[in-house]
Amino acid sequence: MGQRMTSFKTIFGIDLRSLALFRIGLAILIMVDLISRARDLEAFYTDEGVLTRSASMGYASDFRWSIYWASGSEWFVVLLFIVAFLVAFLLLIGFRSRLMAFISWIFLLSIMNRNAVLGAGGDSLLTVMCFWAILLPIGARFSIDSALNRRYQTEPNAEPTSHNYFSVVSVGALLQVMYLYFFTSILKTGDEWRVTMDAAYYAVHLDQMATIFGIWIRDFPALLTFGTYFVWYLEIVAIFLVFSPVYHVPLRLFILALLVAMHTTFFLALHIVLFPFIDFMSLSLLIPGICWSWVARINDRAKRKDVTIFFDEDCGFCKKTCLILRSFLLPESVKILPAQKNPDIYPIMERENSWVLRDHKGGLHTHWNAVQYLFRISILFRPIGTVMGLKPVLKAGNRLYGWIANNRATMGQITERFLPYREVKEQATWFENGLGLSTLYIVTYYNIAGIPQWNIKYPKHVSAIAQTLRLDQRWDMFAPYPFKFSQMPVIEGKTRGGEIVDVYRMTFDKPIRTYPKLLSADFKNYRWRKYLGRISSTKNTKVLSGYGNYLCRQWNKDPDVAKDKQLAIFSIKFNRLRNMPNYQEPVPSTISVWTHWCFKEFAIK
Structure with missing residues (x-):
């Protein structure tokens, strides 16, 4: 029994040096995420943007909350961004690590809830892993916390403690990392993943996401078929091999290498920005202690x-x-x-x-x-x-x-x-284990209930807690099958003087209706592409009118513009190309999403 427990502790334990790497990765990603969001701070997070606070609250579920709802002023949002960045920096250097993780988690869920239209899998994973960081001893190594551990106050050369950390929390955190792969494989029920094996073919044919490399790789059908097999089967077996009691370290390192290769390929082929790096950060928890022993020998x-x-x-x-x-x-x-x-x-x-x-x-x-x-x-x-x-x-x-x-x-x-000396707890308390077990129960139940074919309903307590803490998750990337159409926005407007203009590009030229060579470069950035993708499919009039009002304000904000040059009315459409199997010619179509007027006299009667 003792040997079994030792084996179990090895499998589900986390090396404290891996936790330090996880903390550093988490902090850097939060800072990079804030910098990327700051480029569109006014557009996405203020009342002058695409979604006012009242519309944001109406769009959110009953259990959501956000400190960004306190004010819609730009100065207030800028202040919150600065504070969030400073907190993330303190997390990076390991000053009051778990407290900084807690504050960062509040900022992360708040910014997600402020504009849920932008929500993506990477944002959910970053927030969920930040919550787990609160429960883990992320400051036990390579940090100010560890340097000023109280045991060094009287004896600066005290013997180092064990690097292995095992608790209910470590079990939950590691399972959370692998749930991403296991449950996404279950959700991939389409024939494209299980019969025709052309999911990768459709993924790289999404012009709005494909990179130059992604476009180039389209010419290798055998490689795309192999990629589909590779992704789906790897996601299925990864959780079992990573936690295998037999050949544990070799199998874990092998699977980690394959997962890193998979995410690297995603990054090269598709514009998904931070998502692969958030996955790398999560996977760092699985790095076994032997790797750090190798690094130590070099150092x-x-x-x-x-x-x-x-x-x-x-x-x-x-x-x-x-x-x-x-x-x-x-x-x-x-x-x-x-x-x-x-x-x-x-x-x-x-x-x-x-x-x-x-x-x-x-x-x-x-x-x-x-x-x-x-x-x-x-x-x-x-x-x-x-x-x-x-x-x-x-x-x-x-x-x-x-x-x-x-x-x-x-x-x-x-x-x-x-900078006082503080005790750094390297083992979980009963309270922390209780929180870890409760969190594991919530995220496991939520993932299981999210599988449509299993027909399991969310209990109210699970749904309420998960949504309040932003632990709700659905890993449905390219599931049940990849989108099969590319699309570009066409926003044709008319000025008071009757001139046809391109509202999407904010120019007096006529709208561009033909696909550019690299459609992904036609979007301002990843979040605008995500936002416009949601605009194309939503039926929420508050979201649609919010975007319309924003475009009106952006065009007409210059008080010196001639009255006949003011934007009066416009329509939001999307030109689509439905991708067909076996390299057949795509089928074009156009969908009309919304018509908006900037002045009441132009309202459609």
Whole structure:
């Protein structure tokens, strides 16, 4: 029984270093996501955009909520974006990691709920994984939290703890990662996935999504057929092989490599932007400890592991700085010692008014040079170390170091207040395990009930909790089959003076109705393509009128425009090409979605 439990713990445990990588990936993706959303901040998240707050609340279900509903002003949304970015940065460096994950999760679900028309699978996965991060010890390694662990307060060279983390939470988080693949394979019920095996053919023929590589690969039908087999069967078996008790590590690494290859191909062939990287972030939880042992062997070269750092014993700020530098730049085995207890080092510290670093050859480094040396011997941060060694940077760095050295007492007071030693819990409490079990129950039930052919209804408590916490999920990418039509928006308008204009491109030219060579480049960005795709299929009049009002405002916002040049009325249509099997000629069609007038006198009677 003990051996079985050990095996189970190995399979469903997470290495704390993998958790650190997961935290870093999560934080970077949140920051990149915010930057990408900021380009269309006014259009998508303010009352001057395509969806007012009242329309947003009406579009959302009863259990949704958002801090973005507090105000529709642009300044307020900008403020929330800035705060969210700063919180994500603190998550990146591992300062109060779980608290920052909690705040980031609130921002993520809030921005999703503010404009649910934009919702995509990647957004859901990012939010769900951020929720799991709240329950995991994501700051136990490679972080400020781990550097200032309370056990280092009295003994900075305390023995490192075990890297393995096992709990109900780790079981739930790992299953959540693999649910994405398992349930999407079950939802892929179309003949394109199971009979004709041409799902990949249809996917790369979606002109609005296809990249140049995706268009090129269309000419290889055998490769597309293989790709369909590869994706569907890999998604089916991945969950079983990743958690296999037999040949566990080789099988896990093999499946991880295949999944990375699959997502890389998706990224190259289709404009899906962050989704593959969000998947990579999630999959990082599955990296076994042996991989980090391999990395450690590479990193633990003599010039890194034989470094010794000496600090002023009377300076608490100095000690904390050394602990933080070790956490990010050096192996855990590197010694941090008080200079006062070394008769050879102490006089140097006193004379130079500086910490002292002894390298693997016995050479001594002080001031900014010591900081630069640590960065230079770090594989990850070596480029920064090179820049730090440039003469102008070196000169400025020494001045900065001198100022800090002369103000150590003040810096000590600041760090005592804002960077105190804290206990870093590396094992789950009963409460956390209870939350993990409840979360696993919710997401499992939600995924099972989301399979139409199983005809299972969502219990009210599952639906309410899942939607409130944004744990609701449906992994139906290209399911039950890929879309079979490409489409481009055609928004033809008429000015007060009767001139026909292209409202989509905001020009006085006549609308373009023929497909460009690369349709995906015709969209402003990924989110606009997603939004317009929803516009083409929605029947929600608030969403349609919201987009119409936005276009009116954008065209007519210049007070100096001549009255006869003002946009009066326009129609939103989509030119479609229905993709046919076996490279047959696509069938064109046009759908009319909405007619909108900017002034009442042009309303259709």
